[in-house]
Amino acid sequence: MNINTTKIISLLFFIFSAFYLYTAYQIQVFAFDENAPFNARTFPIYLGYAGLFFSGLKLILLDPNTIKVDHKNLEYKKTGILILIAIIYGATILKVGYFLTTSLFLFASYYFLGERRWILMFLLSFPFVAAFMYLLHGILDIYLRDPFLQSIGVMG
């Protein structure tokens, strides 16, 4: 059997399905429901077997259309940085507030992607987020939680 990344993904999916199936069998159902034709664990159990079946087939069958990805040409560094910035954004948005974190997230993302036109970067972060917030909060009446703007009295 030719080992390639697709097969490895299928193997991981097979393991995941086995774990899912095991967890499905562990679902606690009410005593009166235990022998019912259908209870909370029935559908997940079928899904677990379906996952094992399809990933198992993918594992054992020959794959004529092998996908080859040239990892040397992939931009892992910038993607990683972007994901990291997004995680930091997610971690701070509740405490710091929507306006400041979103503006800083956009500004930092532009910078790490290689942009250096500072004025444009600024315009497409702080004023842009302010305008978007006005659209959501002011016009469309969608609540946006922002402790920072509330503390300085900009937002009610």
Added chain:
Amino acid sequence: MIEGILIGLKTALTFQNILMVMVGCFFGTIIGMLPGLGPMTAIALMIPITYGFDPATGLILMAGVYYGAVFGGSTSSILLNAPGVPGTVATSFDGYPMAQQGKAGKALAIAAWSSFAGGTLSAIYLLFMAPSLSKVSLSFRSPDYFALMILGLTAIAAFSSKGQFLKAMMMVVLGLMLASVGQDSLSDITRFTFNNMNLTDGISFVLVVMATFAMSEALTIILKRNDPTSAAKQVSLTELGSIKINKEERTKMYKTIPRSSVIGFLIGVLPGAGATIASFLAYGMERNVVSDVEKEKFGKGSVNGLSAPETANNAACSGSFVPMLTLGIPGSGTTAVMLGALLGFGVQPGPRLYMTNPEIFWSIIMSMYIGMVILLILNLPLIPYIARILAVPKNYLIPLILFFSVTGIYVMSFNNFDIYLMIGIAVVATFLRLYDFPMPPLILAFVLGGLMEENLRRSLLLSNGSWEFLWDRTLTACILVTTILIVVWHIYKTFKRKN
């Protein structure tokens, strides 16, 4: 029906809704022109904005985005031979050669008029077909619904997998597994939450759509060093020439449009099929029915060859609304996103939508027509200017997509966990995309997961645990036979290709 049409017109013709169609068409055209970012991403990015509207307005906006994206995809197909969406690949066969002959404006005009005519005709078909189908679908029972969902999932896996059916089926199962997280709808027993309170209500649909489409597409663009905006920059520099269509060309279109619209609409109605298959079929059929002289022109800038796929892909878009509005079962990934949004509004599409929420049902149908008119009047002359807006570097585009994705989740839950979960799913989806694992089957399965379990539960309880319900009713058996035929046909095709 007349009363319904009037209600729909009244709702669709309010200032706010006309504005939403215009905004939707405009925004959709922009996204559709960017290769890689399709209508699903465009609609997903619109979801946070629709929270502020009533369901009809929200859906009208999304429908406008859908049509706009297909129109935008045609533009980059014709001018650059770089289809923005898969449904417009066949458009490039004759559209691009025409543009190379210095008739770019004419090619765009033919495409726009064909789209308009295809959309208009299919809106008329929808007008008559949807209420009848709604009445028929009232006789559907749980086993039929369950079988129909199996058919829909199998079909979308077969048609969207590019020869990788097993990969698509794995994505279907993954989508269903994600949908099973959280409280069981009947017993309230929590499943797969691992004592995490944030998962008790299950994983949000918006989160999964944003992660698997908007966010993972943005990450894929960076990872693969693609620049979707480069195509748009070229569009803005292209000389379009005259957009006038002469009498001879019009005569050819008059014959092509009706037959292609019927094909497009019927293919669109089928679960899982959609604009791509419709446009290829219409192109193939047109080539078979035209005269030998005209046949020679196919692939070299034929009017029929351009008009047929453009008519069909727009007709298919309207057709794909039929199963969603009448059965509550989306026929494509895009309508699955819309269904999820509708469920978010608390509206349950299905046979009763036509009676319980006629304003939503009819206003969507009416707004489709308005959308077509807007695309024709506004977007066609504005293409070079829209393309100039698009010439923003990807360094700005990508963070803005990420920003819209995170905002969508933030305004929905005000919860860090959801943002982390979205990033996690997006990273996995990006990796899976690299190896050609299709995402639309995952979304459709995620949307249908709850309904599927509910219908299976009812069927099994009624039949006392026996699986005989699958062949007890003729309708259920017919649907399952169709499913089996799709699978067998797909296996046969794979073996044929191998040999």
